[in-house]
Amino acid sequence: MAGRTYGEIPGYPVGSAFVNRTELAMSKVHRSNQGGICGGQDGTESIVVSGGYVDDEDYGTEIVYTGQGGNDPATRRQIADQVLTLGNAGLARSQLEGYPVRVVRGSGGDPTWSPVAGFRYDGLFHVVDHWHEIGKDKFRIWRFRLAALERVDALPAYLSLAGPATRIPSLVQRIVRSTAVALGVKQLHDYCCQVCDIRLTTDAGPYVEAAHIRPLGRPHDGPDVATNLLALCPNHHVLFDAGAFYIADDYTIYATATGEILGRLRIARQHLIGREYLAYHRETHGT
Amino acid sequence: MAGRTYGEIPGYPVGSAFVNRTELAMSKVHRSNQGGICGGQDGTESIVVSGGYVDDEDYGTEIVYTGQGGNDPATRRQIADQVLTLGNAGLARSQLEGYPVRVVRGSGGDPTWSPVAGFRYDGLFHVVDHWHEIGKDKFRIWRFRLAALERVDALPAYLSLAGPATRIPSLVQRIVRSTAVALGVKQLHDYCCQVCDIRLTTDAGPYVEAAHIRPLGRPHDGPDVATNLLALCPNHHVLFDAGAFYIADDYTIYATATGEILGRLRIARQHLIGREYLAYHRETHGT
Structure with a gap:
């Protein structure tokens, strides 16, 4: 995995707060000092959601995240098409391989879900879909839907005695869903x-x-x-x-x-x- | 689905108790008055785990369940090979299609997980594996591993405001897991x-x-x-x-x-x- 660390960083549970990007990078929760996506085309370790892209949508346990590139940092508007390379390719790869992605929210993001100041680690998400569309600024953007990993901590009391089941050390690579029709x-x-x-x-x-x-x-x-x-x-x-x-x-x-x-x-x-x-x-x- | 009802029965949440099999059958949580498996070869609605088979293993959130057939009700021992037909075929089909199975425990089962008296509805499980082996009584038995469905009720407080995400009405048909190696x-x-x-x-x-x-x-x-x-x-x-x-x-x-x-x-x-x-x-x- 080219030295990548997927999954949780020991010592930094969900909710961990960071004053700024330097502190965040030092924790290794998001190792990149500047970029919103930390990783390469082989996979994404973590992302920061902090309002840098006008097309981002945040629903708490689901995030529709805009890929990187073609963005003017001064105005935060798209000025060119995005392509499926670098960090964008990495998010697509993480979907294909089922790697979990650490999600960090910054104070610049959607006020409903974002910390008032600094940055906060909000847990592991899976990339569940990627596609392209024309964004608000009329350029092609790549889009990634991320969904929070489910937890098993809420079983009825008489079952919780079971302790951890034989946990299979695994990443979920693909979930095939069926429906009534x-x-x-x-x-x-x-x-x-x-x-x-x-x-x-x-x-x-x-x-x-x-x-x-x-x-x-x-x-x-x-x-x-x-x-x-x-x-x-x-x-x-x-x-x-x-x-x-x-x-x-x-x-x-x-x-x-x-x-x-x-x-x-x-x-x-x-x-x-x-x-x-x-x-x-x-x-x-x-x- | 041939008139089958998969999933929860309204009005009977996890933990619902039943005095006897008649009450249980009337609730429709387990519609069969006698059999441990309710369903046909097209799929299984529910099972009762109550110690009828010497090879059953109960771990709370995981159950290794023995199929039906070849069993002497008087002694509860296997006296013939089991085959993958009827209810056994239905459990295998439920695995393939991802149908959830209602699990009911009876007082005759493993004392750690079973009610003291009567029957209790213990929630939805997925069939995650099936195979055959030679049981304790030296006859072939079919085995089914069932795992409790995961829940999402345990998200951090600041995420729970999100309310239900756009819930995709779906059955999980297949989960492909990957691992580090x-x-x-x-x-x-x-x-x-x-x-x-x-x-x-x-x-x-x-x-x-x-x-x-x-x-x-x-x-x-x-x-x-x-x-x-x-x-x-x-x-x-x-x-x-x-x-x-x-x-x-x-x-x-x-x-x-x-x-x-x-x-x-x-x-x-x-x-x-x-x-x-x-x-x-x-x-x-x-x-």
Whole structure:
């Protein structure tokens, strides 16, 4: 991990306060003196959320964070497109590998969640999504949704006696979520991937995943309806979510990096797909 | 979902007590009057843990549950092999689909975690693993590891103001965990699957998963070392964990269901694989 330290820094629990960036850097909670993102393209150790970017959104346990670059420090406005390199690439990598990111809030950020003065360590978050869009200043920005890691400290009293369960020392690399409408779509496609037609067979029956075309949750707010779902094998689910391929209105599948035609989406008459969702995916996840 | 109700039953929070099985069944928390598993091969709604099987293990937030069948109700001993059908198949399906299972404990179970009398609803669990082994009575039993769902109620006070985040209505179908040693194995194989050689490429770089051959955690307690890891694409990771294929000592890959040879594991000189782990996987996950 190239000398990186992911996860908590011993001695600095959630809520630790720092007078200024120098003290923060010395603690190793955020080792960079200036940058908002500490890390390289191999992964991000920590970020500081302190109002430096007009497009940042802070919801407490969720943060929509703007990548770095193209920003005029004097006016805090975007003056050029951002690209997926350096710290931005690192945040995308951390999503892919499931590395936890330390989040520090500074007094310049959203007043609801930020400390009155100085900086505060607010715990570990996962990067759960990344995409691009046109920001308030009309330039392309990269966006990262971070979600606070869940905790298990709130079990009923008669269970807490159990002490720590056999804790598996692990990072969560990927969580595949299913929803109530997913089952119907999976069955309709007989558990075959709509891209490659593969059907994984296990002793518990066939397995396929339901992928949301326009993602659920903030800020995409895609609906949980069948027309916003695809039945995909795990491999194509990873690639679709990462924007490695996109789907045209005529269901032709293109490789995002090269524009090469990869094939055609298999469709079923009983499963209509919303073109508006395909368009949203192309605009935000294709490059 | 064939009329099934997964998840919590309104009006019956964690800790709800029931005098007997009739009251329990009427509440719909566990709709079966007799069986320990309520559900079908399409999924399990709920289970009762009450000491009916000598091989059950209860750790509070984790339960190693024995499947149904082959059991003499009079002596509670196994008198025949169990098979992966009916309720057992349903628990395996619930693992694959990520359905939550209601867990009820009865007074006959492990005294540390069980109510003194009657039955108690102890919350939602996920099935996180299933395998077979030879039980205390020398017959094959199917085993299911269940883990309590994590809660998010324990966030620091200044974050709890956030109220519920945009909750994504979802079931967790699959959690892919990574560990500290995983990165080295992935890099060594240049992020190519050791079964099919595929290398998934995204804008954040290549993606492969590190699969533990002998699983981590209770009761397998496989070690988190490189010799116990394989680099697998998500599709082959799903199939390997489900025991759909197994690997012989000479690295030949066999389909579990048919015995057909599927190929040969690609190995790297710098990445030795522990034969004892391959043997453990074959014994517990092959059929």
